[in-house]
Amino acid sequence: MDMHNKFIDINGVEMVFHTKKGAFHALHDINLSVQKGEFITLIGHSGCGKSTLLNLIAGLLKPSEGLLLCANREIAGPSPERSVVFQNHSLLPWLTCYENIYLGVERVFGGAESRIQLRERTRAALALVGLTAAETKRPNEISGGMKQRVGIARALAMEPKVLLMDEPFGALDALTRAHLQDELLKIVAKTGSTVVMVTHDVDEAVLLSDRIVMMTNGPAATIGEILDVGLARPRERVALAQDAQYAGYRTAVLEFLYRKQAHPAKEAA
Numbered sequence: 395m396d397m398h399n400k401f402i403d404i405n406g407v408e409m410v411f412h413t414k415k416g417a418f419h420a421l422h423d424i425n426l427s428v429q430k431g432e433f434i435t436l437i438g439h440s441g442c443g444k445s446t447l448l449n450l451i452a453g454l455l456k457p458s459e460g461l462l463l464c465a466n467r468e469i470a471g472p473s474p475e476r477s478v479v480f481q482n483h484s485l486l487p488w489l490t491c492y493e494n495i496y497l498g499v500e501r502v503f504g505g506a507e508s509r510i511q512l513r514e515r516t517r518a519a520l521a522l523v524g525l526t527a528a529e530t531k532r533p534n535e536i537s538g539g540m541k542q543r544v545g546i547a548r549a550l551a552m553e554p555k556v557l558l559m560d561e562p563f564g565a566l567d568a569l570t571r572a573h574l575q576d577e578l579l580k581i582v583a584k585t586g587s588t589v590v591m592v593t594h595d596v597d598e599a600v601l602l603s604d605r606i607v608m609m610t611n612g613p614a615a616t617i618g619e620i621l622d623v624g625l626a627r628p629r630e631r632v633a634l635a636q637d638a639q640y641a642g643y644r645t646a647v648l649e650f651l652y653r654k655q656a657h658p659a660k661e662a663a
């Protein structure tokens with residue numbers, strides 16, 4: 395891999411949290427290079443450090459050791475070119491759905507575009523996630539799944555170079571989830587965004603990813619295996635349900651999660 399291919403480059407990262415109860419070594423020796431336009435999922439058991447790794451890439455955490463680069467520059471803090479969809483949405487409760495998205499759009503495009511263009515972007519993002527009818531509602535007036543969709547719309551509307559998503563579909567019902575996965579695939583195909591997404595869902599990981607990064611259990615969690623998913627794009631979920639290659643990838647991830655890295659709670663039992 396030449397320098398050009400390493401859009402995100404993570405080298406020798408360690409993450410130690412200092413708490414009242416002492417130091418906690420969350421991540422150990424994380425090394426990962428992500429190419430421009432690549433779709434990466436992070437999978438692993440609860441508490442292994444997926445959100446921590448995503449927050450390091452977002453620039454919301456600083457590593458205890460090691461270096462993270464994006465486009466050859468050190469990731470020194472959060473930036474709109476790396477927008478995040480958080481695990482627990484994180485909408486401003488006093489703003490409407492429309493205003494929550496507009497705020498992000500204005501931050502990125504406000505300097506260069508007219509109000510009309512900013513409104514157009516906001517409306518398009520709302521329509522994309524099917525929330526046009528809810529645009530004047532506030533977060534406490536909509537369901538958890540709808541809140542999550544507003545968070546996704548906000549991140550997508552900012553057209554980030556890197557889209558970081560922490561279990562963005564975790565709180566959604568299966569049909570909405572499938573719909574948004576398909577929409578995400580279309581958007582990413584169109585924009586060429588680089589995506590790093592955390593998921594618990596094996597099927598989601600195989601359907602979406604170019605590579606699946608499988609993490610070992612903590613403490614001192616690290617990357618256990620990386621699976622290349624060679625399924626042709628565009629991918630179609632119904633056809634893939636019968637596909638032997640798809641089934642093989644799925645089994646490889648299940649093997650890792652339930653044989654090689656059985657959940658810590660089960661090992662103790």
Ligand SMILES: Nc1ncnc2c1ncn2[C@@H]1O[C@H](COP(=O)(O)OP(=O)(O)OP(=O)(O)O)[C@@H](O)[C@H]1O
Nearest residue numbers: 411413418420439440441442443444445446447612
């Ligand atoms: N700010 C913090 N201070 C102390 N410990 C932390 C902090 N953030 C995370 N941890 C610990 O680091 C480990 C990894 O946490 P993290 O949230 O990254 O896990 P995760 O893989 O995202 O889990 P989940 O799938 O449940 O979301 C956990 O043991 C957690 O308790």
Ligand SMILES: [Mg+2]
Nearest residue numbers: 444445446481
């Ligand atoms: Mg998490």
